[in-house]
Amino acid sequence: MPNSYQLKEEDLIALQSKTIHERIKWIRTTASKENNGLYKQSKVAEDIGVTASTLAKLESGYAKNPSLDVLQKLSKYFSIPISAFFDVYYEDSVEQFTIFGSNDEQLNKEPLFKSNYQANISCDIHSLNSDYEVSFNEKLYLSVLELEEFQEEFRFLINKIKNRKKNWSRKIGELNKLKSTTNKGENDEIL
Secondary structure (H helix, E strand, C coil), rough: CCEECCHHHHHHHHHCCCHHHHHHHHHHHHHHHHCCCCCCCHHCCCCCCCCHHHHHHHHHCCCCCCCCHHHHHHHHHHCHHHHHHCCHHHHHCCCEEEEEECCHHHHHHHHHHHHEEEEEEEEEEEECCCCCCEEEEEEEEEEEHHHHHHHHHHHHHHHHHHHHHHHHHHHHHHHHHHHHHHHHHHHHCCC
């Protein structure tokens, strides 16, 4: 049975300003310190069924969004509430949790799946040359788990649309070069 660690108020204050990646690392390294260095990245990774490189990327922030599956495995492994990885845990009245302790099972579910955010998406498309108009208005309710992923996907979509015009311009330029090269070759044959 591993040695447990009851978080102190100063630990919670420190964790409040950390990212999800820093919290994963802090929890693992604290568990390791309390247990004579036993919980190194390679051991924890092997025990939860991921590669050491995956865990290293999660802890460093190189991997942007940890999957819910990995967070659940870490939560269960360290016997901590899964919500302790997310900002919402530290925004509400913060209860101290214990690494390798018995924590309230309800803390693992409620704050993460509750719709805490509302996204209002409006899009009006107007033709510059005709009377064509289309409007979309959607209201989405998002949980903490969905929010970060939604923001990332929305930014990706906007960038994709912006880059599409650049790509088309580039392709048209390449096509025009190809045409001029082909036409030049045909003119040379005529002469």
